[in-house]
Amino acid sequence: MGRINVSEIDDYQISNSGEFFQLKDDGDSKIVHILAETPDDIDAFVIHKVTIDGKQRNVCCLRKAGDPIDYCPLCAAGVKQDVRLFLQLYDTEDGKVKVWDRGKSIIKDVETFFRRNNPLYKAPAEIIRKGAKGDQKTSYTIYPVADKNYQEATKDILGYKVEVCAPDKAIILDKTYEELESYLKSGNFGAVSGSVQPTQPQVSRVATPQAPASQKQQFTRRTW
Secondary structure, X not given: OOEEOHHHHHHOOOOOOOEEOOOOOOOOEEEEEEOOOOHHHOEEEEEEEEEEOOEEEEEEOOOOOXXXXXXXXXXXXXXXXXXXXXXXXXXXXOOEEEEEEEXXXXXXXXXXXXXXXXXXXXXXXXXXXXXXXXXXXXXEEEEEOOOOOOOOOOHHHHOOEEOXXXXXOOOEEOOOHHHHHHHHHHOOOOOOOOOOOOOOOOOOOOOOOEOOOOOOOOOOEEOO
């Protein structure tokens, strides 16, 4: 579960608190291509943060908006939900695909950019940070690029997106009900014997074609 549509973001009343995309200080900027056709294509997930082997990891929440709380062991245990957007960006500086982990407020800037740039990926965008390092009020602005040195792009030029959510070795871990139960009991994702999962609607999953592995890519790649 976990993955939601951008239009569903407001159904989750939650405060916001590849290689990752970062702008580290006030005034820092980069020119990128947003790897999506429309804002609805951006990877949006409801997640929980858990600690595994001393490291904080993102885990998909098993509930959808309106589901009973016991559909997800972490929700039932009181572990906070969070809605996160993972924008995939082609960095024009080094030619790498990077993932930008943002709260739901960023979607307004993406939608503003989209109104003049459809599809999103075609036109280069400059992302500018406003706020010093550590400033909790830091914001970002996305501008169209007027510089003729930066050309419009096609999907073939931009390459593959990364697989954000997967059972292992991903930005977000996609774990089963039993694995989440195990985490609560033992601190790891081994199966818990004798656990009973509440009845949930069955959701079919369509396999995504996988691209060949790349030595330069940290996460599994996928077509888009």
